[in-house]
Amino acid sequence: MKYRRSGRLVDMTQYLLAHPHQLIPLTFFSDRYESAKSSISEDIGIVKEVLETKRLGTLETSAGASGGVTFVPTVDLDEAEQLIDRLCTQLQDPSRLLPGGYLFMMDIIGDPSLTQQLGRIFASYYRAEKIDAVMTMATKGIPLAYAVAAHLHVPVCIVRHEQRITEGSIVSINYVSGSTKRIQTMSLARRSLKPHSHVLIVDDFMKAGGTIRGMMDLVEEFQSTVAGVGVLTEAVHEEEKLVSDYTSLTKLSQVDVKNKAIQVERGNIFNSSFGDRK
Amino acid sequence: MKYRRSGRLVDMTQYLLAHPHQLIPLTFFSDRYESAKSSISEDIGIVKEVLETKRLGTLETSAGASGGVTFVPTVDLDEAEQLIDRLCTQLQDPSRLLPGGYLFMMDIIGDPSLTQQLGRIFASYYRAEKIDAVMTMATKGIPLAYAVAAHLHVPVCIVRHEQRITEGSIVSINYVSGSTKRIQTMSLARRSLKPHSHVLIVDDFMKAGGTIRGMMDLVEEFQSTVAGVGVLTEAVHEEEKLVSDYTSLTKLSQVDVKNKAIQVERGNIFNSSFGDRK
Numbered sequence: 001m002k003y004r005r006s007g008r009l010v011d012m013t014q015y016l017l018a019h020p021h022q023l024i025p026l027t028f029f030s031d032r033y034e035s036a037k038s039s040i041s042e043d044i045g046i047v048k049e050v051l052e053t054k055r056l057g058t059l060e061t062s063a064g065a066s067g068g069v070t071f072v073p074t075v076d077l078d079e080a081e082q083l084i085d086r087l088c089t090q091l092q093d094p095s096r097l098l099p100g101g102y103l104f105m106m107d108i109i110g111d112p113s114l115t116q117q118l119g120r121i122f123a124s125y126y127r128a129e130k131i132d133a134v135m136t137m138a139t140k141g142i143p144l145a146y147a148v149a150a151h152l153h154v155p156v157c158i159v160r161h162e163q164r165i166t167e168g169s170i171v172s173i174n175y176v177s178g179s180t181k182r183i184q185t186m187s188l189a190r191r192s193l194k195p196h197s198h199v200l201i202v203d204d205f206m207k208a209g210g211t212i213r214g215m216m217d218l219v220e221e222f223q224s225t226v227a228g229v230g231v232l233t234e235a236v237h238e239e240e241k242l243v244s245d246y247t248s249l250t251k252l253s254q255v256d257v258k259n260k261a262i263q264v265e266r267g268n269i270f271n272s273s274f275g276d277r278k
Numbered sequence: 279m280k281y282r283r284s285g286r287l288v289d290m291t292q293y294l295l296a297h298p299h300q301l302i303p304l305t306f307f308s309d310r311y312e313s314a315k316s317s318i319s320e321d322i323g324i325v326k327e328v329l330e331t332k333r334l335g336t337l338e339t340s341a342g343a344s345g346g347v348t349f350v351p352t353v354d355l356d357e358a359e360q361l362i363d364r365l366c367t368q369l370q371d372p373s374r375l376l377p378g379g380y381l382f383m384m385d386i387i388g389d390p391s392l393t394q395q396l397g398r399i400f401a402s403y404y405r406a407e408k409i410d411a412v413m414t415m416a417t418k419g420i421p422l423a424y425a426v427a428a429h430l431h432v433p434v435c436i437v438r439h440e441q442r443i444t445e446g447s448i449v450s451i452n453y454v455s456g457s458t459k460r461i462q463t464m465s466l467a468r469r470s471l472k473p474h475s476h477v478l479i480v481d482d483f484m485k486a487g488g489t490i491r492g493m494m495d496l497v498e499e500f501q502s503t504v505a506g507v508g509v510l511t512e513a514v515h516e517e518e519k520l521v522s523d524y525t526s527l528t529k530l531s532q533v534d535v536k537n538k539a540i541q542v543e544r545g546n547i548f549n550s551s552f553g554d555r556k
Contacts, residue, residue: 005284006283006284006287006324007324007327007328009284009287009288009291010287010288010291010324010325010328010329011328011332013287013288013291013292014291014292014295014329014332014334017292017295046284046285046288047288049285050285050288050289050292051288051292054289054292056292098444098445098446100444102444103444104444104445104446104467104469106435106436106445106467106469106470107433107469107470110433110434110435110436110470111433112424112427112428112431112432112433112434113428113431115424116428138416138417139416139417139420139436139438142417142420142421143420143424143434146390146393146421146424149390150390150391150394153390153391155385155388155389155390156388156390156421157384157388158384158388158417160417166376166378166380166381166382167376167382167384168376168382189382189384191382191384191385192384192385192388
């Protein structure tokens with residue numbers, strides 16, 4: 001089917017957005033639209049300019065016979081900060097306070113559109129790292145992990161507290177919860193993660209960091225490497241955290257159960273040279 | 279910022295795709311591009327034609343002062359069938375067979391791009407129904423549920439076997455597993471689902487249907503209504519299923535543990551008048 005430029009631009013935009021971090025050969029588009037490569041190159045230039053002006057992403061082009069284009073999703077830093085500031089305000093609602101100093105966050109985690117946007121911030125931050133898989137802990141880390149992984153185009157592996165029958169051989173490790181000091185077990189199906197992977201760990205909440213520390217140890221059991229750690233919310237903790245190198249979107253800096261007051265601020269991902277990162 | 283048509287088309291496409299099932303006023307676009315409404319209407323016509331030709335969705339326009347446009351994602355039925363046929367072939371790999379006649383499916387569920395496509399099939403099928411929320415069971419139903427919910431632009435509520443402290447008051451019910459006949463408990467946080475909701479239940483696997491039946495009962499406990507049931511894989515079962523009205527993407531029609539043979543075919547969603555559904 002032959003397309004005019006306007007039609008090509010619409011279809012090319014939707015196609016590239018649906019295939020982040022994947023090299024699409026120019027020949028794919030010239031076949032798809034029965035158009036000359038020179039026209040396709042011009043189209044790509046137009047799409048690239050809009051995406052970059054809107055800070056939605058970059059189009060990386062490679063030349064030569066195997067030439068093509070790769071869409072790399074990014075975020076507009078100002079918009080990301082505004083999104084997080086709104087999230088902080090939402091999280092400060094005293095009615096979220098639950099026994100034990102926990103916060104009700106399921107409405108945040110349960111919003112697919114919001115988790116997509118939050119995941120995109122991590123995907124933008126870690127976009128230049130070599131990442132082969134995203135690892136998370138069931139249950140509440142899963143939505144954010146999928147959002148990150150979708151934007152990076154990598155698979156997700158889900159670590160669990162239980163040992164389920166339906167996944168074949170599993171690797172289990174013991175770890176000490178940093179907050180409660182209890183010994184717990186976490187497991188991952190042997191087939192869920194390839195050896196020698198670079199793993200980005202994503203979770204919803206980090207207090208002392210015991211669960212994250214456990215996942216880092218689990219990554220090693222798979223002869224793999226931790227490429228980064230990102231959490232939706234980190235909580236202040238009296239003692240030193242068990243994880244030093246991590247990024248957070250929000251920081252629960254104060255919980256006053258008696259007066260029902262919560263203070264939430266931007267996480268450390270915004271302290272860093274986020275805006276300047278290639 | 280003023281845009282030429284080519285730039286508007288690229289940005290409008292990405293914006294509409296990112297906001298499915300949401301009415302976008304024409305004034306939003308005319309402000310965004312500093313363009314006359316007549317130009318915006320023409321742009322929308324072009325985007326609509328491409329999306330409908332590619333069967334990626336429809337653009338529903340409403341006239342008048344509050345006029346606007348809503349992107350409704352659909353799937354190309356032929357492409358959906360091809361996707362499911364490839365999935366069936368993958369699932370028939372004998373190395374997936376686990377003790378108890380279960381199948382290893384975590385690589386399928388762990389692929390965010392694939393779950394997005396599978397979720398879109400359900401979102402397309404149920405697009406004309408009134409749906410306020412998607413409900414699923416932790417852990418393995420979550421990725422597909424989020425994919426469906428993202429395309430329908432509704433929140434997800436996650437039912438769990440455990441009773442966690444971090445979600446405030448919960449509603450628990452007992453149910454009988456259809457396969458093992460054991461009595462089990464499932465819980466949902468009171469705040470996770472608004473009363474009087476229309477709920478689409480999504481899960482990864484259904485054998486006798488006991489878990490789905492339990493979720494249907496749980497929906498009633500929230501004074502809500504089941505709008506539909508969709509599962510990734512249904513398994514043949516000797517006895518009558520506990521759920522009669524459901525859709526499935528794939529059907530595990532035969533598992534021969536002794537000879538390590540599995541037979542998987544298209545689910546019942548393709549038997550129905552899927553193609554003709556408005």
